[in-house]
Amino acid sequence: MTTTPRPRIRFAAAFGFGLVHVAALGVLWVGLSWQGVALCLGSYYLRMFAITAGFHRYFAHRTYRMNRFWQFLMAFLGQTAAQKGVLWWAAHHRHHHRFSDQPEDIHSPVQKGFWWSHMGWILADEYEETELEAIRDFTKYPELVWLDRNQFLAPMLYGLGLWLAFSWTGLFWGFFLSTVLLWHGTFAINSVMHVFGRRVFETRDTSRNSFLMALVTMGEGWHNNHHHFQASAAQGFLWWQVDPSLWLIRLGRLAGITKDVRPVPARIAALARERAAWHFTGRTFERAREAFDAAQASWDARAEQLSAAWAARRGTALASASQKLAELEAARQRAAAQLERLKADYAAALSAAAAGTRLRGKRAKALAEIRVEELRAEIERTRQSLVDALERLVEAAGGGERHSSPA
Ligand SMILES: [Zn+2]
Ligand SMILES: [Zn+2]
Numbered sequence: 001m002t003t004t005p006r007p008r009i010r011f012a013a014a015f016g017f018g019l020v021h022v023a024a025l026g027v028l029w030v031g032l033s034w035q036g037v038a039l040c041l042g043s044y045y046l047r048m049f050a051i052t053a054g055f056h057r058y059f060a061h062r063t064y065r066m067n068r069f070w071q072f073l074m075a076f077l078g079q080t081a082a083q084k085g086v087l088w089w090a091a092h093h094r095h096h097h098r099f100s101d102q103p104e105d106i107h108s109p110v111q112k113g114f115w116w117s118h119m120g121w122i123l124a125d126e127y128e129e130t131e132l133e134a135i136r137d138f139t140k141y142p143e144l145v146w147l148d149r150n151q152f153l154a155p156m157l158y159g160l161g162l163w164l165a166f167s168w169t170g171l172f173w174g175f176f177l178s179t180v181l182l183w184h185g186t187f188a189i190n191s192v193m194h195v196f197g198r199r200v201f202e203t204r205d206t207s208r209n210s211f212l213m214a215l216v217t218m219g220e221g222w223h224n225n226h227h228h229f230q231a232s233a234a235q236g237f238l239w240w241q242v243d244p245s246l247w248l249i250r251l252g253r254l255a256g257i258t259k260d261v262r263p264v265p266a267r268i269a270a271l272a273r274e275r276a277a278w279h280f281t282g283r284t285f286e287r288a289r290e291a292f293d294a295a296q297a298s299w300d301a302r303a304e305q306l307s308a309a310w311a312a313r314r315g316t317a318l319a320s321a322s323q324k325l326a327e328l329e330a331a332r333q334r335a336a337a338q339l340e341r342l343k344a345d346y347a348a349a350l351s352a353a354a355a356g357t358r359l360r361g362k363r364a365k366a367l368a369e370i371r372v373e374e375l376r377a378e379i380e381r382t383r384q385s386l387v388d389a390l391e392r393l394v395e396a397a398g399g400g401e402r403h404s405s406p407a
Helices: 011-024 026-030 034-060 068-079 086-098 114-123 132-139 142-149 153-190 211-216 223-228 244-254 266-280 283-319 323-396
Strands: none
Touching (some): 026 153, 034 244, 068 142, 068 153, 114 153, 132 142, 153 211, 283 323
């Protein structure tokens, strides 16, 4: 699976990372309690929210606005998750979107292997520095630059606070175990969400959607949605695509904390809805197919009629040696040949979609249906240019098809 060389891992980073995992085992010494479990989960979701709504959707993608006070608070809370500085995090994430699953992508499971994308890259020497160039829009706030440089401050204060308030249960359940789970929950977006799950949109990367991962990550499991349209604060595009981070961002709007929460464009939501309907019922797909077949029949009739008119005039018209006519004729031939090819592809894709139903389950079927839909769009475009070329040929040859233009 590995195709590009991996940078060296820094020993101190790996040692610290391992040590926190060992410290999480302290829960065995403290013992199981409801308070411990509640502290672990509460601390997990509180900070997961700051990572997804803050580090990801606010700092990396700027999908909504906050004032300087709330912005700082969000950055501070996010840094209690011990995932380095806020600017470091957001700058590297922007890089991921620029080069998703290309050789330059620093955490692509396709390029450098699953475990590297999960946690190897975080420990690498080469990515230690914050790429300030990539995050110029936030380096103008000195308090954020300061926070980013002092990455250990927030987690230490947070851990200390939990220890003072809830003693060893607070420290081991609420901080160490919760932080380890939070790490792997967050990292899974980079690893798992580029390998397992369903692809709804044909993005140029390998991102996927998963309901289960959306529960674990407060909505980030709709990663294929997100790669398809990053400018929205939403990652769940449909009502049932659970996205608690978005719900809380919207709640913040009621409280006057968040502003300009960027929605999903209607056309993208409609596409998501249509593809979900194919997935769950298969009915919309059938209806789309019937509509397409009907439209195809009437277009083909029009093209045939024009072709006949052109064929009757072709011999004499082409003998006039007009350059324009020759070009139009070449365009017509190209479009006609292209249309034949596309129709053959379309028939093959349709039977693949049908075979997918019987043999290979829902995912293969969904992919085949997406291909069918793409081919329909291509066929429509090609058919349009064929009819255009024919109409202009018939007209140029002085045909009886178009008498409408006033003399
Ligand atoms: Zn993103
Ligand atoms: Zn991704």
